[in-house]
Amino acid sequence: MTKELPADPHVAVVATAGGVEDGPLTMADGTSLKSAMARAQFRARLRAFLLVLPLLAFVVITFIMPIGELLKRSVYSPNFHDNMPNLVAWFAKHPPGTEPDESAYAALVADLRLLKKTKKAGLVGTRVNYELPGSRSLFTKGARKAKKLEPPYREALLKLDPKWGDPALWQVMRAAASPYTMNFYLAALDLKRDPSGKIVPVEENRRIYKMLFARTLALSLLITFLTLILAYPIAHLLATLPLSKSNLLMILVLLPFWTSLLVRTTSWMVLLQSQGVINDALVALGIIGDDGRIQMMYNKTGTVIAMTHILLPFMVLPLYSVMRTINPSYVRAARNLGATSWTAFRRIYFPQTVPGIGAGALLVFILAVGYYITPALVGGSDGTLISNLIAFHIQKSLNWSLAAALAALLLTGILILYWLYDKLVGIDNLKLG
Amino acid sequence: MVEELVQDAFVEFDRVQKSYDGETLVVKDLNLRIAKGEFVTMLGPSGSGKTTCLMMLAGFETATSGEIRLDGRPINNIPPHKRGIGMVFQNYALFPHMTVGENLSFPLEVRGMGREARAEKVRAALDMVQMGDFINRRPAQLSGGQQQRIALARALVFEPELVLMDEPLGALDKQLREHMQFEIKHLHERLGITVVYVTHDQAEALTMSDRVAVFNNGVIQQLASPEDLYERPENSFVAQFIGENNKLEGTVEGYEDDLVLVRLADGAITRANPVKCGDPGSATLISIRPERVWLEGETNANTTEAEVLELIYLGDHLRCRLRVHGNEDFIVKVPNSAGHRPLVVGERTRVSWNAQDARALDPL
Numbered sequence: 001m002t003k004e005l006p007a008d009p010h011v012a013v014v015a016t017a018g019g020v021e022d023g024p025l026t027m028a029d030g031t032s033l034k035s036a037m038a039r040a041q042f043r044a045r046l047r048a049f050l051l052v053l054p055l056l057a058f059v060v061i062t063f064i065m066p067i068g069e070l071l072k073r074s075v076y077s078p079n080f081h082d083n084m085p086n087l088v089a090w091f092a093k094h095p096p097g098t099e100p101d102e103s104a105y106a107a108l109v110a111d112l113r114l115l116k117k118t119k120k121a122g123l124v125g126t127r128v129n130y131e132l133p134g135s136r137s138l139f140t141k142g143a144r145k146a147k148k149l150e151p152p153y154r155e156a157l158l159k160l161d162p163k164w165g166d167p168a169l170w171q172v173m174r175a176a177a178s179p180y181t182m183n184f185y186l187a188a189l190d191l192k193r194d195p196s197g198k199i200v201p202v203e204e205n206r207r208i209y210k211m212l213f214a215r216t217l218a219l220s221l222l223i224t225f226l227t228l229i230l231a232y233p234i235a236h237l238l239a240t241l242p243l244s245k246s247n248l249l250m251i252l253v254l255l256p257f258w259t260s261l262l263v264r265t266t267s268w269m270v271l272l273q274s275q276g277v278i279n280d281a282l283v284a285l286g287i288i289g290d291d292g293r294i295q296m297m298y299n300k301t302g303t304v305i306a307m308t309h310i311l312l313p314f315m316v317l318p319l320y321s322v323m324r325t326i327n328p329s330y331v332r333a334a335r336n337l338g339a340t341s342w343t344a345f346r347r348i349y350f351p352q353t354v355p356g357i358g359a360g361a362l363l364v365f366i367l368a369v370g371y372y373i374t375p376a377l378v379g380g381s382d383g384t385l386i387s388n389l390i391a392f393h394i395q396k397s398l399n400w401s402l403a404a405a406l407a408a409l410l411l412t413g414i415l416i417l418y419w420l421y422d423k424l425v426g427i428d429n430l431k432l433g
Numbered sequence: 434m435v436e437e438l439v440q441d442a443f444v445e446f447d448r449v450q451k452s453y454d455g456e457t458l459v460v461k462d463l464n465l466r467i468a469k470g471e472f473v474t475m476l477g478p479s480g481s482g483k484t485t486c487l488m489m490l491a492g493f494e495t496a497t498s499g500e501i502r503l504d505g506r507p508i509n510n511i512p513p514h515k516r517g518i519g520m521v522f523q524n525y526a527l528f529p530h531m532t533v534g535e536n537l538s539f540p541l542e543v544r545g546m547g548r549e550a551r552a553e554k555v556r557a558a559l560d561m562v563q564m565g566d567f568i569n570r571r572p573a574q575l576s577g578g579q580q581q582r583i584a585l586a587r588a589l590v591f592e593p594e595l596v597l598m599d600e601p602l603g604a605l606d607k608q609l610r611e612h613m614q615f616e617i618k619h620l621h622e623r624l625g626i627t628v629v630y631v632t633h634d635q636a637e638a639l640t641m642s643d644r645v646a647v648f649n650n651g652v653i654q655q656l657a658s659p660e661d662l663y664e665r666p667e668n669s670f671v672a673q674f675i676g677e678n679n680k681l682e683g684t685v686e687g688y689e690d691d692l693v694l695v696r697l698a699d700g701a702i703t704r705a706n707p708v709k710c711g712d713p714g715s716a717t718l719i720s721i722r723p724e725r726v727w728l729e730g731e732t733n734a735n736t737t738e739a740e741v742l743e744l745i746y747l748g749d750h751l752r753c754r755l756r757v758h759g760n761e762d763f764i765v766k767v768p769n770s771a772g773h774r775p776l777v778v779g780e781r782t783r784v785s786w787n788a789q790d791a792r793a794l795d796p797l
Contacts, residue, residue, distance in 0.1 A: 327524060327526065329522045329523075329524060329526040330526050330528060330529075332491075332493055332513075332522070332526065333520070333522055333526035333528075334528070334539070335492075335493075335512075335513040335514045336491055336492075336493075336513055336514070336516075336518065336519070336520045337514075337539055337540035337543065337587070337591070338514050338515075338517070338540050338543045338544055338591065339514055339539070339540075339543045340514055340543075341512075341514075343543055344514075347539070348528055351530045352529065352530060
């Protein structure tokens with residue numbers, strides 16, 4: 001065989017075709033081949049576009065726009081800016097560091113009177129309250145009493161509540177005067193600005209988010225690893241069994257999918273709680289004493305057990321679909337060539353399942369990072385994840401901006417991991433089925 | 434018998450049986466002795482047990498009973514990786530995540546060979562199949578024929594004395610297949626290895642093999658050289674399976690000298706070579722190769738009337754379908770030689786064959 005012979009016969013054909021013509025190809029009527037192709041394909045492209053249009057519109061309206069809106073909230077918080085025009089104007093006129101003088105207090109009182117009229121004192125107070133807890137009542141009370149205040153306003157306000165003279169309050173108000181702020185991101189990372197504007201960590205006892213991010217990451221990795229360990233052998237069995245038997249097993253694997261997530265989580269509660277089935281059985285068998293019941297729920301253990309179980313099918317399915325395509329003759333060939341069954345697995349079988357491992361791990365990890373119901377129900381305080389805090393800020397504390405900042409950080413983290421995965425494994429190696 | 438010529442068998446199947454479900458035997462009482470350096474082909478229709486035999490030899494299936502010996506050693510309980518047998522798989526089974534070089538290096542690596550010795554052997558093996566330039570390619574970047582060569586090189590690179598091939602040319606087109614047949618044959622001759630080859634393609638089996646074992650229903654029907662197999666089939670299955678064949682059904686009437694007298698379906702009596710037929714009164718099937726029959730010309734005791742039903746022009750010869758003794762599928766090959774009178778469909782003529790070429794076999 002000569003060196004010149006191309007491996008792919010088509011290469012040779014294309015090469016000769018290209019060699020005949022010099023310059024761009026033209027059609028019989030003189031137009032270029034490219035524009036003729038574009039014309040010919042326009043209708044097909046239009047058709048394809050119209051086919052996806054409904055879904056595209058649906059996704060834009062129900063997915064991309066809400067997420068965009070939420071992400072905007074993480075940096076855009078206009079309540080103070082919109083409702084305190086006089087004070088905002090004073091802040092704009094005087095550079096940071098200026099002591100609030102009588103004109104500042106006059107602007108403040110004017111705004112408080114305005115708040116009374118527009119009934120927005122609560123909103124503004126909440127905005128300031130985010131960064132300086134305990135200030136909401138300051139604003140509602142101030143707005144209520146603003147009508148009666150007489151100049152000089154500084155003394156009048158300080159008499160009403162000495163907190164009005166707090167430099168920290170003025171610092172926060174100056175920051176809130178701008179509708180755009182990074183402070184929610186700082187808060188989401190357990191950071192804040194000190195009176196001089198420097199970014200410093202918050203007090204030890206109020207640090208919570210970084211720890212939660214770390215716990216979410218660690219638990220998600222642990223759950224991903226556990227599902228992989230548990231799913232790999234069963235996926236292999238499913239892939240090698242005859243189809244009739246593997247179908248039955250597959251139904252068993254998918255069975256949890258057909259049960260409500262809530263039901264599954266609750267059944268774990270029945271099993272795992274300290275008066276639950278497992279502990280009762282252990283006590284009855286005399287393995288542990290009645291006072292030595294194992295705490296398996298309302299802590300990390302509960303979260304890990306329940307989530308591993310719930311996410312297991314998401315690992316089994318990609319692994320199975322990849323393993324199904326691996327011809328058993330590869331392992332046979334390796335054995336025949338002198339490899340022990342372990343070497344054949346390690347060198348031949350395992351590398352070919354990597355795309356499935358990647359897909360399953362990515363799927364389980366991303367689902368685990370955002371998981372909410374299960375940790376909320378079985379996690380206790382020790383087993384909650386960052387998504388539970390996001391839910392808390394959306395439903396309870398109503399600090400949507402902080403929730404948005406936390407969600408944005410979580411999203412960024414996942415995108416970074418995704419990028420790392422692409423660098424290390426290659427995203428085109430991903431096989432979901 | 435050829436089997437008795439094999440004194441020191443290199444590969445030996447001794448009363449081997451195999452069942453997958455415990456109810457039916459896929460391989461029934463297999464006895465096969467293969468000499469060192471021989472090229473033996475297992476030929477048979479699909480489901481005849483030939484691949485199962487190969488898999489038992491390679492160690493991927495265990496014999497239900499009986500013993501398989503390699504070079505005198507029983508290997509029933511030796512795991513496949515310790516048997517040291519090379520194998521070419523039907524779909525080549527080249528590891529897709531390794532380059533050609535890594536594929537060839539693999540069997541040497543697991544044998545603990547050093548890096549330099551490995552590189553040298555890989556290079557030599559690739560040169561042997563003229564694929565030296567492809568060492569860094571992935572299998573997916575190779576054509577079917579090229580993958581075939583790599584699979585061959587991989588099966589040979591660790592210098593096994595026995596190489597098994599499981600329909601290795603099945604996926605190739607006709608021209609490439611014929612070319613590869615010769616290459617494999619030449620490699621076998623050059624290296625002096627023993628080859629056990631499985632195929633369902635009779636032309637392939639006849640071209641390449643020293644001996645062919647024809648399988649059917651888990652039993653070797655005949656084990657013989659290609660020439661014997663074609664010229665002297667021992668039973669009806671082999672006669673039907675190998676090459677083209679004219680069948681005449683009848684009953685044994687009696688014996689005359691070394692010939693058998695057979696009464697055919699239309700009542701006529703014909704003389705045949707008694708290869709495998711029973712006592713007078715039992716059914717038999719006479720098998721005659723189309724090229725052993727002539728039209729017109731000299732006559733003998735077996736000469737009979739025939740009617741031309743169909744003519745197919747094939748260049749160097751004419752395929753002529755006739756009605757002979759009531760059989761409407763009687764084929765005669767008429768050479769397209771000078772001076773031959775052109776035949777016409779519907780014309781009546783006469784056909785003759787030597788009694789020795791009409792082999793009276795067991796009924797199907």
